[in-house]
Amino acid sequence: MNNGKKRKRPRWVPKDADDHYTTNVMDGIHSGHEGFERPEKKKKSFKRQSLSISDYEKGVLDGDRTIIARAITLVESNSKRHREDAQALIKRLLPHAGQSIRIGITGMPGSGKSTFIEAVGNFLCDNSHRVAVLAVDPSSSITKGSILGDKTRMAKLSTRPEAFIRPSPSGGVLGGVARKSRETMIVLEAAGFDVILVETVGVGQSEITVRSMVDFFLLLTITGAGDELQGMKKGVMELADAILINKADGENRRKAEVTKSEYNRILHYLQPATKGRETKAYTCSALTGDGIEEIWDIIRQFEKDVRASGVFTQRRHTQDVDWMHAMIDEYLQKQFYDDECVKANLPRVKEALLKGEMTPAMGASELLKCLS
Numbered sequence: 001m002n003n004g005k006k007r008k009r010p011r012w013v014p015k016d017a018d019d020h021y022t023t024n025v026m027d028g029i030h031s032g033h034e035g036f037e038r039p040e041k042k043k044k045s046f047k048r049q050s051l052s053i054s055d056y057e058k059g060v061l062d063g064d065r066t067i068i069a070r071a072i073t074l075v076e077s078n079s080k081r082h083r084e085d086a087q088a089l090i091k092r093l094l095p096h097a098g099q100s101i102r103i104g105i106t107g108m109p110g111s112g113k114s115t116f117i118e119a120v121g122n123f124l125c126d127n128s129h130r131v132a133v134l135a136v137d138p139s140s141s142i143t144k145g146s147i148l149g150d151k152t153r154m155a156k157l158s159t160r161p162e163a164f165i166r167p168s169p170s171g172g173v174l175g176g177v178a179r180k181s182r183e184t185m186i187v188l189e190a191a192g193f194d195v196i197l198v199e200t201v202g203v204g205q206s207e208i209t210v211r212s213m214v215d216f217f218l219l220l221t222i223t224g225a226g227d228e229l230q231g232m233k234k235g236v237m238e239l240a241d242a243i244l245i246n247k248a249d250g251e252n253r254r255k256a257e258v259t260k261s262e263y264n265r266i267l268h269y270l271q272p273a274t275k276g277r278e279t280k281a282y283t284c285s286a287l288t289g290d291g292i293e294e295i296w297d298i299i300r301q302f303e304k305d306v307r308a309s310g311v312f313t314q315r316r317h318t319q320d321v322d323w324m325h326a327m328i329d330e331y332l333q334k335q336f337y338d339d340e341c342v343k344a345n346l347p348r349v350k351e352a353l354l355k356g357e358m359t360p361a362m363g364a365s366e367l368l369k370c371l372s
């Protein structure tokens, strides 16, 4: 549209071009950096007030949500200075931690994990509990986004003052993510959250990792065409303290009951995840809330029994020792691969190995000499 006025045409427009030729040229702006308009005045940058370890400690113990979130950010940081501060904070919080029940929840995408957490989380908040939701998702470091622990997936729970939802840290490898989640758990326990739900997605190694940091492990599944049991790995079933067949509502209800019996039949022959317990299957509907209270009763009874038998404390002790070993392994591995001599010789040794001039044992022993 030129409103009847003939606009001056830029030089590159062919002489015989009609009026529909795109020739609209905007006036330039008097720009600053990269073409953006220069701001009138430099805006003041907002700098967060730095907190001392005592400030963090007090804030967390007082249940101050802003400070809890900042303490978790500190714990999740990879910077060396932050790591030292985080360790000092964790040390102070440890005497106040450990009072919660830690529950792992796994299941394939679409099995209803977030709907279930929303349902059980709200039920618990209504019953005087304080609930924290964490996610362990190593894939988040690859996709730069997480499908777990997303607040929008737990709409009501995320607005409740009794709940705290933290998405998966983007910590790179699973070991890093797990370390951060374990320490976050300590912060949240010290802040008074008495139920910690740790969500993970059903893909092998992350399930084993979450199992190693919780007291109770819940496997969420759904009923389908009847062949779902074949797809379910025996190893994963042996990690679970309960298998919950979700979406047992409407027409699916009867099918879910059949699936439950099938699981129970198989579970009978498997190794239980917790000494002295029998893992069983149950049904629920996260959507209608059917079975939610029942599964909570089962978890509560489990906790009561294993606390009484000593298995609860024993498991936590074993987890702590395993965690320490895992951290030592991680540290040593990093030391090794960061070593200048290893870096310089690794390609040559690898090549010699591939040419058949060295055995793997010879290669390893040569590189390990770098550390001595």
Ligand code: GDP
Binding pocket: 107, 108, 109, 110, 111, 112, 113, 114, 115, 116, 153, 246, 247, 248, 249, 284, 285, 286, 287, 288
């Ligand atoms: P996630 O990927 O495991 O977290 O699964 P979601 O919680 O996002 O659920 C996937 C889909 O299943 C959503 O459309 C939910 O509304 C639906 N869903 C979850 N739980 C139930 C349930 O108990 N019954 C029915 N009918 N649908 C459900």
